[in-house]
Amino acid sequence: GAGVSQSPSNKVTEKGKDVELRCDPISGHTALYWYRQSLGQGLEFLIYFQGNSAPDKSGLPSDRFSAERTGGSVSTLTIQRTQQEDSAVYLCASSPSYHSYNEQFFGPGTRLTVL
Amino acid sequence: AQTVTQSQPEMSVQEAETVTLSCTYDTSENNYYLFWYKQPPSRQMILVIRQEAYKQQNATENRFSVNFQKAAKSFSLKISDSQLGDTAMYFCAFMSTTSGTYKYIFGTGTRLKVLA
Numbered sequence: 001g002a003g004v005s006q007s008p009s010n011k012v013t014e015k016g017k018d019v020e021l022r023c024d025p026i027s028g029h030t031a032l033y034w035y036r037q038s039l040g041q042g043l044e045f046l047i048y049f050q051g052n053s054a055p056d057k058s059g060l061p062s063d064r065f066s067a068e069r070t071g072g073s074v075s076t077l078t079i080q081r082t083q084q085e086d087s088a089v090y091l092c093a094s095s096p097s098y099h100s101y102n103e104q105f106f107g108p109g110t111r112l113t114v115l
Numbered sequence: 116a117q118t119v120t121q122s123q124p125e126m127s128v129q130e131a132e133t134v135t136l137s138c139t140y141d142t143s144e145n146n147y148y149l150f151w152y153k154q155p156p157s158r159q160m161i162l163v164i165r166q167e168a169y170k171q172q173n174a175t176e177n178r179f180s181v182n183f184q185k186a187a188k189s190f191s192l193k194i195s196d197s198q199l200g201d202t203a204m205y206f207c208a209f210m211s212t213t214s215g216t217y218k219y220i221f222g223t224g225t226r227l228k229v230l231a
Contacts, residue, residue, distance in 0.1 A: 029179035033218060043206060056216040089158060095217070103150075104219065108162035 001024070004107035006092050009033030012113045013082055021077040021110045032075050033095075033104060034059075035069060038088035046090075049075060082114045117142045119209050123224035128197045129230050135182075136192045136225045138207030144168075148210040149183070149190045150219070155203040162203070166190065197229045 004096040005024045013019050025032050034046040036059075045059040049069045060066070064083075069075040079086055087110050118141045130133035140149070151163040166174045166183050173181050178198075183189045194201055204226050208219040 009165040021208065031217070033222075035219070042223045043219075045220070048216050048218055056214075059218075091158075091160065093160075102217075103162045103165065106152075109158045111158075 004092055004094050004105050006090075006110050007101060007106040008110060009108065010111045010113075012115065014115050016081055018078065018080045019082055019112065021079075021112070023075045023077070023083045023088050023092030023107060023110050025075070025092070026105055027071065027073075028096065029094035029105070030072065031095040031102075031104075032069060034075070034077050035091045035093065036088045037091055037109070039059075043091075045079070079112075082112075084114050087112055087114045117144075117209050117211060117220050119207055119220050119222040121207055121225050124228045125223045125228070127228040127230055128199055129195075132195055132197055133193060133195045134227065136194075136207075136212075136227065137203050138190045138192070138222055140188050140190065140209050142188070142209065142211070145209060145212060146212050148212065149181075150208040150210065151179070151181070151190075151192045152206045152208060152221075153201075153203045153208065155200075157163070160206070164167075164192065187193060194227075197227050199231060201227065203227060204228045 007022045032049040037043045048056040051072045064080045066078045089109040091109045093101045093106045095104045120139045147168045149166045152160045164176045164196045178195045180193045204224045209223040
């Protein structure tokens with residue numbers, strides 16, 4: 001089947017606006033991860049979902065960031081009142097289960113630019 | 116906390132030659148997983164190879180192999196017979212088996228350029 005998809009592929013927004021980034025994982029994958037890739041911070045973990053629950057939100061950088069997952073499938077990462085330091089590529093990955101042996105399959109990412 | 120270090124920001128290699136990318140990590144755990152991912156300009160991260168820490172034998176996938184030195188906490192990637200399509204960013208990643216999250220901790224990456 002299809003791989004992990006993310007939309008939009010690119011997003012340009014003005015400082016202070018809210019944005020929503022979407023991730024469609026591989027069908028049947030119960031684990032879903034969000035990572036952020038930025039020049040200054042490299043690749044960093046944001047949040048992990050197992051089904052619709054998020055047992056690990058430790059990577060979310062501030063309370064402006066939130067995420068949800070519905071139906072054990074699609075996930076949305078929301079950034080409120082965007083700041084210039086939020087500019088980065090946001091990557092989503094899914095895995096068949098939370099077992100560590102399983103490879104994470106990545107989407108192509110959303111490049112967010114905050115002006 | 117675990118950390119992953121890739122000390123080579125950029126490397127280049129001639130086509131058909133062999134190149135080794137370095138990765139070291141820090142952990143107090145005994146059992147964990149290590150991965151190498153490739154990120155071409157398209158941004159899609161692709162798994163290259165993985166290693167379970169409890170296995171002494173080094174993982175091999177076609178032209179890609181690792182040199183896993185558990186005591187030294189080193190996990191280097193060797194690419195043999197380099198091809199132009201190997202040009203990409205390469206990330207080393209650590210995964211704990213005790214955190215319950217199975218998230219990746221990534222190194223900063225090595226940009227590899229294969230020269231014709």
